[in-house]
Amino acid sequence: MKRTIRMVGLLALGMLLAGTARAQEIKVGGSFDITGLTSDVGKPFANGVRDAVAWTNQNGGINGKKIKLIDADYGYKVPEGVALYKRLVNDEKVVMIQGWGTGDTEALKEVVTKDQMPFFSASFSAHLTNPAKTPYNFFVPPSYSDALRAWLKWVKEDWKDKSRNPRVAFFYGDNAYGKSPIEAGRQFAKEIGVDLVDEEILPGLVQDATSQLLNMKQKGADYAYTQCTTPPFSTVLRDAKKLGLTTKWGTNVWGIGELLIAVAKENAEGVVGALPNPPFGTDVPGMKKLVEFHKKNHPNDTHDTNYVRGWSYVMVWTEALRRADKAGQLNGPGIRAALETLRDYDLGGLSQPVTYTKDDHRPTTKVTLYQVQHGKLVKLKEYENPRKPEWIGL
Amino acid sequence: MRCGDFRETYREDMAIFETRFARGLLAAFLVALAFAPAFATSFWMDVLNRVLIAVVAATGLNILTGFTGQISLGNAAFLAVGAYSTAFLAGRLQLPFFVAIPAAGLLTAGVGMIFGIPSLRLKGLYLAVATLAAHFVVEFTASHWDSVTGGVNGISVPAAHVGGFEFSGDRHLYYLLLPVAVLLLFFAKNLFRTKTGKAFVAIRDQDISAEVMGVNVFKYKLLSFGVSSFYVGVAGSLLAYQAGIISPENFPISVAIDQLGMIIIGGMGSILGSIFGAVFITLLPEILRLFTGALSDTFPKLVDLFAPLRTGMFGLAIVLFLLFEPDGMAARWHTIRNYWKLYPFSY
Numbered sequence: 001m002k003r004t005i006r007m008v009g010l011l012a013l014g015m016l017l018a019g020t021a022r023a024q025e026i027k028v029g030g031s032f033d034i035t036g037l038t039s040d041v042g043k044p045f046a047n048g049v050r051d052a053v054a055w056t057n058q059n060g061g062i063n064g065k066k067i068k069l070i071d072a073d074y075g076y077k078v079p080e081g082v083a084l085y086k087r088l089v090n091d092e093k094v095v096m097i098q099g100w101g102t103g104d105t106e107a108l109k110e111v112v113t114k115d116q117m118p119f120f121s122a123s124f125s126a127h128l129t130n131p132a133k134t135p136y137n138f139f140v141p142p143s144y145s146d147a148l149r150a151w152l153k154w155v156k157e158d159w160k161d162k163s164r165n166p167r168v169a170f171f172y173g174d175n176a177y178g179k180s181p182i183e184a185g186r187q188f189a190k191e192i193g194v195d196l197v198d199e200e201i202l203p204g205l206v207q208d209a210t211s212q213l214l215n216m217k218q219k220g221a222d223y224a225y226t227q228c229t230t231p232p233f234s235t236v237l238r239d240a241k242k243l244g245l246t247t248k249w250g251t252n253v254w255g256i257g258e259l260l261i262a263v264a265k266e267n268a269e270g271v272v273g274a275l276p277n278p279p280f281g282t283d284v285p286g287m288k289k290l291v292e293f294h295k296k297n298h299p300n301d302t303h304d305t306n307y308v309r310g311w312s313y314v315m316v317w318t319e320a321l322r323r324a325d326k327a328g329q330l331n332g333p334g335i336r337a338a339l340e341t342l343r344d345y346d347l348g349g350l351s352q353p354v355t356y357t358k359d360d361h362r363p364t365t366k367v368t369l370y371q372v373q374h375g376k377l378v379k380l381k382e383y384e385n386p387r388k389p390e391w392i393g394l
Numbered sequence: 395m396r397c398g399d400f401r402e403t404y405r406e407d408m409a410i411f412e413t414r415f416a417r418g419l420l421a422a423f424l425v426a427l428a429f430a431p432a433f434a435t436s437f438w439m440d441v442l443n444r445v446l447i448a449v450v451a452a453t454g455l456n457i458l459t460g461f462t463g464q465i466s467l468g469n470a471a472f473l474a475v476g477a478y479s480t481a482f483l484a485g486r487l488q489l490p491f492f493v494a495i496p497a498a499g500l501l502t503a504g505v506g507m508i509f510g511i512p513s514l515r516l517k518g519l520y521l522a523v524a525t526l527a528a529h530f531v532v533e534f535t536a537s538h539w540d541s542v543t544g545g546v547n548g549i550s551v552p553a554a555h556v557g558g559f560e561f562s563g564d565r566h567l568y569y570l571l572l573p574v575a576v577l578l579l580f581f582a583k584n585l586f587r588t589k590t591g592k593a594f595v596a597i598r599d600q601d602i603s604a605e606v607m608g609v610n611v612f613k614y615k616l617l618s619f620g621v622s623s624f625y626v627g628v629a630g631s632l633l634a635y636q637a638g639i640i641s642p643e644n645f646p647i648s649v650a651i652d653q654l655g656m657i658i659i660g661g662m663g664s665i666l667g668s669i670f671g672a673v674f675i676t677l678l679p680e681i682l683r684l685f686t687g688a689l690s691d692t693f694p695k696l697v698d699l700f701a702p703l704r705t706g707m708f709g710l711a712i713v714l715f716l717l718f719e720p721d722g723m724a725a726r727w728h729t730i731r732n733y734w735k736l737y738p739f740s741y
Contacts, residue, residue, distance in 0.1 A: 035705065037696055072683050075704065078644050079444065080679060082637065086564070087437035103643035107549055127547075173538055176546040176641065 026062055026321060026330060028053070029088030029097040030071025037076045038229065041254060041306045043213065045122060046071070048303070048310020049098055055293050056314065061323045070094060078103045083204030086221075089117055095321075096120070096335050098313060102177040105137065112136045118320075118333035118339065120313055124125045124253065127181040129361040130393035134337060140313050140351055142367045142385075144252055145184035145394060148225060150274060150367035150383035155223045156192050158248070167199035169221035169247075171212065171228065171236060178202070178227050181252070181345065184394050185225070197221050206232040209239045217245060225250040234264035240385055241267045248272070258304040261375055268280040268372045272380060275352050275370040279377050284347065286315075286348020305377075312351035316363075319345060329379075360392055410583055427572060431565045439564035441680050446571040447632050448672035452656040453582050454625025458639035459654070460662035461586065462618035463598030464513050465521055468528035470649035472623045474536055476630020476642045477501045481551045484635075486542075491554035491561070491570065491635065499624040505532075506623020509690050513615045517601075529647055538641045542653060548641025551634045556565075561635070571632055577623060583665045585621070594618050598663070655708060659715050661722025670723040678711070679704045 006362045030049060037085035061067065074081040074315050081104030088094045099105055099121035105128070105255050109294050112119045121128075142150075152168070159166035170185060182199070189196045195221040198219040200212040200389045206228075213236070214270030216224060224247050226233050233255040240247060249271045251260075256273025258280070264271075279283055281291060288310055294303060316339075323338035324330050344353040352364040365385040371379045385391075401407045411417040430441060451473060458464050458495055481497040483489045491499070511527040516524050536543045543549055554561040554570060561567045585591040593614040596604035605611045634640050660671020682704050718725050 073687075075679070077648075078641075081635070082446065083437065083440045083680070084683075086440045087435075090436035103641065105639065106641060107639050107644070145738055174546065175643065176548075177547055 005320075013338045022263050025068045026065050026325075027068050027070060027092060028321075029092065029094035030069050031074050031081055031084050031088070031097060031099045032071055033076040033100050033280055034073035036073075036101075038101060038254075039076070040230065040259060041257075042076070043201050043241060044306040045100070045310045046073075046241070047301075048307040049314055050310075051290075051293055051297065052311040052314035052318075053305075054297075055289060056318050059080040062318060063325050065325065067229040067318070067321070069098075071098075074100075074104065076101055076103070078107050082107055082137060085111070089115055095330055095332065096317065098317070102175075102180075109134050109137055115268040116336070118317070118332055118335045120317060122313075123177065125176070126184060126362075126391075127180075127393045129363075131359055131361050133393065134361075136332065138317075138339060138356070138361060139361070140354060140363050141253060141309070142274070142352065142364050143362065144227065145387050145391070146365050147274035147367050148181040148185040148227070148364075149188045149385050150369060151225055151272065152192060153190055153193050153246075153383050154272060154369055155250070156194055159222070165193050165195045167195045167197045167198060167221045169195065169216045169217070169219065171200050171202055171209075171224060173202050173204065173232070175204075179353050181227060183393070187394075193215075202226075202228055202232055202236070206235045209236045210243065211252050212236075213239055213243055213245060216247070217243065221247055223250060225252075226255055227252050229254045230259045230263060231320075234260065234267070237264045237271070242291045243305055256370060256372070256377070257306065258377070261372060263376070266375075269375075271372045272369055273371075274367050275305060275377065276368065277305045277312055278349065278379075280307050280308055284349025286350040290350075308350055312347050313346050315350065316342070316345065316354055318320040330331075360387065361390075362387065362392065367383035408587060418535065419455055424576065431568050436564060441566060441676065443564050443568055444626070444634050445673055445676045446568075446575045447629050447636065448653075448656065448676045449669050450575050450578055450632065451626050451629035452653055452668040452672040453579060454622045455653050456627065456631065456657045456660075456665070456668040457582060457585070457594070458618050458660065459621035460657050460664065460667070461591070461598060462594040462615065462622075463601075464510075464615060464618060465518065466525040466622070467522050467647070467650050468509055468525035468532075468656075469626055469653045470645045470647055471509075471529040471532035472502050472506055472534050472626040473630040473633065473649065474640075474642070474645040475505050475623075476627030477634035477637075477644070478536060478553075478630075479551045479627070480631040480634040481544075481640060482542055484552055484554070485549065490556060492556070494554075495574070495628055495631045498634075499627040502627025502630065503620040503624040505650070506626070507616050507620045510616050510619025510623075513619065514612050526647075529650065533645070535644070546642060548639050548643075550639040551637070553638070554635050564636070567636055570635070574628065574632065578628065579665060579669070582625070586665075590614070590617065595663075623630055652708075655712055658712055658720075659722055661724030662724065664724040666727065667722045667724035670727065674709070674711070674723065678707060682707065 007326050032046035033039050034298060053067050057066045072084055074084045082212060085108055088097060099119055102123040105121040105123040113136055116136060120138045124139050124141055124143045125143040128137040129143060131357045155166050155168060170182060172182060186196055198216050198221055200216060227238060233251055251271060251273040253274055253276055256271060256275050260268050320335050320338040322342060322390040324334040327334060340356045340358050346353050352366040354363045365387055366382060368382050371380040434442060455469050458466050475496045479501045480494050481708050483494040483497055484527060509525060512524040513521055527660055537546045561570050593609045595612055597614055601611055656671035656675045657668060661667020
């Protein structure tokens with residue numbers, strides 16, 4: 001009998017302790033693509049987020065509190081992403097969510113606003129940067145539109161023949177991600193004197209881009225920009241090589257990276273892309289902890305710029321959690337308010353310094369262009385777009 | 395104690411529920427379903443709602459493919475038509491849900507019948523490809539008719555409401571979905587006791603014989619496309635209300651494949667099969683996800699291995715069912731039920 005009482009007492013004590021331990025936890029939701037269409041970049045990103053959370057927990061946490069990352073794979077399927085969101089918010093009671101794709105971010109933007117749930121995602125659509133419309137959507141790198149503007153500026157500078165304007169073509173998919181920067185690109189090209197001569201639509205799974213490329217050749221484009229991911233972009237590059245085109249290629253964040261060099265090999269030579277995060281292992285101040293952590297925890301894996309991107313996200317929102325926690329406001333509106341106090345918050349070179357304000361959620365307008373030179377990603381140039389108020393949301 | 399299955403009157407032979415016990419059991423099950431929201435977490439409410447929508451859609455597909463023998467890959471498209479018409483009717487025209495849902499169903503039925511016209515001349519794989527065209531036509535329209543569909547960014551759908559009451563949230567919506575699903579299931583079950591239903595089955599079994607017997611094959615094929623699309627359209631309409639915002643990314647071709655998977659696994663030509671299949675295919679990823687989620691703390695490495703399992707399990711389930719139970723879960727259910735019905739004296 002005595003033993004039973006002691007056991008019950010111990011159990012109760014244990015539960016009490018466990019209860020207090022849980023109170024010191026901050027629950028953050030994660031919605032990743034590990035198996036879906038974009039898993040080639042989604043998986044390293046997810047690993048980056050997980051590792052960065054583990055690192056944060058080992059290094060002081062959020063003012064001593066631990067982050068509990070509750071994450072799952074949604075396979076890049078919108079309904080499953082929505083279901084996962086509901087589970088994270090209503091059952092797991094997370095304070096914010098680290099999300100992923102364009103489709104689910106778009107589908108959830110109204111719900112997120114209604115629930116006042118800070119939602120970080122890897123969809124850099126400029127229309128998510130207008131807090132008047134999407135006050136709870138955040139991302140860390142420059143928007144797709146700013147990336148395209150920076151590339152157009154580079155085109156203008158790179159073009160040596162002053163007798164006429166450079167001619168460009170846009171390649172994009174017929175979906176929200178593909179079309180996102182196109183209108184901004186059209187306007188900006190006109191503004192700075194670059195002639196947009198052709199727009200070509202890429203299907204979801206590109207097996208062959210010959211017909212689009214022949215079209216483009218006919219229109220005489222000197223440069224072309226692709227708003228698509230690495231696999232279709234490599235197909236485009238392969239077919240361009242086959243046709244012997246001399247067009248200079250540009251691409252967005254998801255088109256360039258270590259993966260492009262691995263897949264497209266020598267066809268990737270000369271490609272210019274807006275890469276917001278340096279390749280893994282680049283010598284920047286913030287990289288040291290990544291490399292060390294990586295060596296300790298998965299010595300046999302290789303990781304890329306997407307892994308770095310995952311880390312950069314976590315660095316931004318852990319800082320916001322710290323500030324919100326200090327203010328005693330660890331909830332949706334509190335975290336949003338904390339995020340909006342970030343001014344040029346330095347990420348140690350892992351991504352551009354981040355600023356959010358109450359009426360402007362553009363994290364940064366600085367775009368870093370990289371070029372593939374001799375099979376390596378080489379930093380080419382950095383452009384800063386002006387923070388024009390009329391460009392919010394475009 | 396029963397020791398055999400004796401039917402003494404035509405009435406008994408035609409009965410949907412053979413015993414009073416079965417009827418009681420069904421009533422109890424429906425009551426239990428009605429009280430489910432009191433116990434389910436909001437995540438399970440979402441899953442339950444998606445199951446109900448999938449049941450309606452799978453029943454629709456089963457009417458066409460399982461009962462009439464016309465294979466269709468256009469189901470995602472018809473789902474989209476239902477969803478977008480609801481977005482238009484309820485959003486733009488401010489119509490209440492009890493108008494919008496049937497109207498969306500009828501509109502989809504119309505679209506379905508247009509795409510069903512090739513079935514007069516095409517059969518089997520050729521028809522599948524023709525319906526596949528429907529998918530791409532609708533997908534293209536959805537992403538380019540910006541003024542109606544909102545283009546690639548999607549369009550939001552207001553919550554269903556009646557008077558001052560709003561079906562906001564999954565718990566409320568469930569009470570809209572459940573009656574609609576039950577009603578449609580009963581209709582489908584009864585449909586195959588009528589002349590029309592029998593004509594469908596006759597076409598499936600042998601279209602030439604059916605024609606010889608005096609069944610107007612073209613008329614009934616088209617009718618089957620119409621009824622089936624009506625179901626799928628209603629499912630799309632419910633899906634629109636549940637999702638709140640719809641875009642072309644909600645209706646990829648994989649949705650059509652999943653639904654074919656549902657009726658193959660559940661049982662072609664069986665209403666019960668549509669239910670089983672829809673439940674199975676909708677729950678499979680969720681359960682695997684919860685399973686891997688529970689393991690992720692202890693075996694973080696395993697999660698990366700388990701995650702792709704869902705796709706594999708889907709394929710494996712279809713192959714195993716085709717091999718060992720071509721008539722689906724419904725057939726297995728009947729075997730089990732018949733065994734117990736006459737237990738212990740089965741002769």
